[in-house]
Amino acid sequence: MKRGIVIFVEGDTEDALYRRFKDKLHSMTENHRFEVSDLIVCNLKGIGNFKIRVQRKFEKDIRRKHPEIEYTVFLCYDTDIFDFASNPPVKWTEVESMLKNLGAVKVHQVKARHSIEDWFLNDLSGLLKFLKLPPGTNPNGNNGYEKMKNLFKKSNRVYVKGEGISGFIDSINLDKVMCINCNQLKPLCKVLNVQCPRLNP
Structure with a gap:
């Protein structure tokens, strides 16, 4: 089966940034495992009702339209509202389980500490x-x-x-941002088969 990637982000700013990440990382890949058209960045417009909106988007807008593609999913979010919350707004283990039940091959989290800013x-x-x-x-x-x-x-x-x-x-030095935040982006780089010495432990 064909393989694809879905990247869920919180808002418009993250959407623009991860689209640049997607294009940059795809250009760094020597042996492409994915077609660029099968790398989807999905903007959820906020963290509220995150699980429900992820489920609706993945099940109806992605899996139903492309049942022939096996998707790996990335959940990208700021950690600031989760760091000290006794009752966090999203239970990430539940979101991961839900996505796997809907057919996601793997689910990864990309955490911007403490925020994308x-x-x-x-x-x-x-x-x-x-x-x-x-x-x-x-x-x-x-x-x-x-x-x-x-x-x-x-x-x-x-x-x-x-x-x-x-x-x-577009004004941000993408190489610098990616390098400094390598540990957070490493799962995405590995799935895309990016040839980068920083991926080695």
Whole structure:
């Protein structure tokens, strides 16, 4: 059977970033196991009702339309709302079990610690250039989201979590972000058969 990948993300910003990841990683693959058309990034528009929306998307919009493809699923999310929650909004083991019952070959989690904004700040120089702020501008804030919001404010812009920003994702140094967050992205790289020395333990 043909094989494919489904990448579930939380919002528009993550959607744009993972589409760049998908294209970049596919270009780094020497022996392609997947056609690029079978690498699906699915935007859930938030974390609320996550399990129900994943089930509906995977069962009706993906598996039903392409029963001939065996899918590996990646659940990509920020850890900030889960780190200290006594009653987390999503029980990931239940989501994984549900997807496997629906036919997913494997299910992996890609965790942005603590948020996707922390990943963007890994390329602070690229971010400052995009915002037309001077080098060395300090990203003030208690967490990645606050730092991003304050940097955008200094540039007379508004940063809204989960919303796409025209040109912003394209300005990020993807190699730098991928390298710094290698451990989180490693499962995706392995499934795609990316030839990278960092994949070796």
